Amino acid sequence: MTDIKSMTQEEMAALLTELGEPKFRAKQVFSWLHKGVRSFDEMGNLPKALRAKLGDTCQLTPPTVERKQVSTQDGTIKYLWRLADGNCIETVLMRYEHGNTVCISCQVGCRMGCVFCASTLAGKVRDLTPGEMLDQVLFTQVDSGAPISNIVLMGIGEPLDNFDTVMRFLELVNHPDGLNIGMRHISLSTCGLVEKIDKLAEYRLQLTLSVSLHAPDNETRSRLMPVNRSYSVEEVFAACKRYFEKTGRRISYEYSMIDGVNDSDEQADLLAQRLKTAPGHVNLIGLNEVEESPLKPSRRIRQFQKRLESHGVTVTVRRKLGGDIDASCGQLRRKAMRED
Numbered sequence: 290m291t292d293i294k295s296m297t298q299e300e301m302a303a304l305l306t307e308l309g310e311p312k313f314r315a316k317q318v319f320s321w322l323h324k325g326v327r328s329f330d331e332m333g334n335l336p337k338a339l340r341a342k343l344g345d346t347c348q349l350t351p352p353t354v355e356r357k358q359v360s361t362q363d364g365t366i367k368y369l370w371r372l373a374d375g376n377c378i379e380t381v382l383m384r385y386e387h388g389n390t391v392c393i394s395c396q397v398g399c400r401m402g403c404v405f406c407a408s409t410l411a412g413k414v415r416d417l418t419p420g421e422m423l424d425q426v427l428f429t430q431v432d433s434g435a436p437i438s439n440i441v442l443m444g445i446g447e448p449l450d451n452f453d454t455v456m457r458f459l460e461l462v463n464h465p466d467g468l469n470i471g472m473r474h475i476s477l478s479t480c481g482l483v484e485k486i487d488k489l490a491e492y493r494l495q496l497t498l499s500v501s502l503h504a505p506d507n508e509t510r511s512r513l514m515p516v517n518r519s520y521s522v523e524e525v526f527a528a529c530k531r532y533f534e535k536t537g538r539r540i541s542y543e544y545s546m547i548d549g550v551n552d553s554d555e556q557a558d559l560l561a562q563r564l565k566t567a568p569g570h571v572n573l574i575g576l577n578e579v580e581e582s583p584l585k586p587s588r589r590i591r592q593f594q595k596r597l598e599s600h601g602v603t604v605t606v607r608r609k610l611g612g613d614i615d616a617s618c619g620q621l622r623r624k625a626m627r628e629d
């Protein structure tokens with residue numbers, strides 16, 4: 290069965306030609322799919338015979354809501370979706386003044402092994418397909434009724450470890466006959482896969498690249514993020530510099546503040562020094578405690594921020610949303626896995 294949801298409109302046109310249908314149907318099918326229909330029968334303006342043909346050759350595998358948690362504090366919604374093969378992934382809807390944002394997953398689990406992250410505890414099960422990534426946006430929109438204007442690839446998984454799928458996904462959500470979400474409304478977060486950062490730079494997309502840094506020195510970063518043993522802090526910053534030079538887009542550096550591990554003044558000074566080579570701003574994140582990990586949130590976020598600012602660094606502190614609903618980083622999937 291063909292995974293039509295992952296197809297571009299051009300590929301759909303080729304498929305329809307094979308099925309003996311006129312090419313112009315591709316645009317109709319594409320827009321229906323990108324509205325979040327659950328079956329071909331919902332495609333009202335298509336001839337019945339065509340809908341039947343599509344049903345015979347193609348498979349739609351919309352996810353089902355396994356759990357849904359709505360924050361009473363700020364309206365954040367966390368979805369645990371069950372995929373067609375039984376695996377579960379998470380999506381979070383956040384409501385900001387600048388628009389509704391979905392945080393989506395790109396893999397079932399993750400193989401990067403960051404010690405503070407719940408998503409990686411049981412490793413990676415598999416990559417998602419472009420259609421499964423798209424479905425998270427579509428069905429969050431359908432279920433919540435909130436029109437989505439921004440997407441962040443900061444859910445479960447490492448986007449650059451599923452590179453081709455993510456590139457296809459970006460092309461799909463960007464399409465004028467679909468969600469039509471501009472690249473400037475999309476952020477992609479990576480743990481720092483250097484070759485893939487270079488590869489992404491080649492596309493010169495206007496999206497925001499976020500790099501999970503979490504420490505400015507190799508000793509600390511290698512302790513927190515095994516990926517640092519393959520790509521050192523110096524190599525990551527060099528790649529960020531090349532990325533900036535090629536795309537003109539400043540990097541957003543994510544830095545989750547961990548008590549007594551990465552929150553010293555010396556580390557702020559070193560971070561500021563490193564940032565001189567690769568322009569960008571720092572986004573400080575309060576650590577979300579993960580049951581399986583002994584790491585605690587830092588109490589020095591403000592001091593760290595001030596210290597960075599004293600060096601002229603632009604710093605934002607991420608506002609915590611959905612604190613009452615396990616809204617961060619693979620925690621709901623873990624919980625469900627433990628309970629199953």
Ligand code: SAH
Nearest residue numbers: 406446447478479480501543545576577618
């Ligand atoms: N694989 C991508 C996207 C993952 S999650 C990446 O590494 O960037 C998005 C961000 O949340 C990353 O910066 C990640 O390091 C951070 N994060 C993961 N678990 C966290 C936790 N328990 N507390 C705070 N931030 C966390």
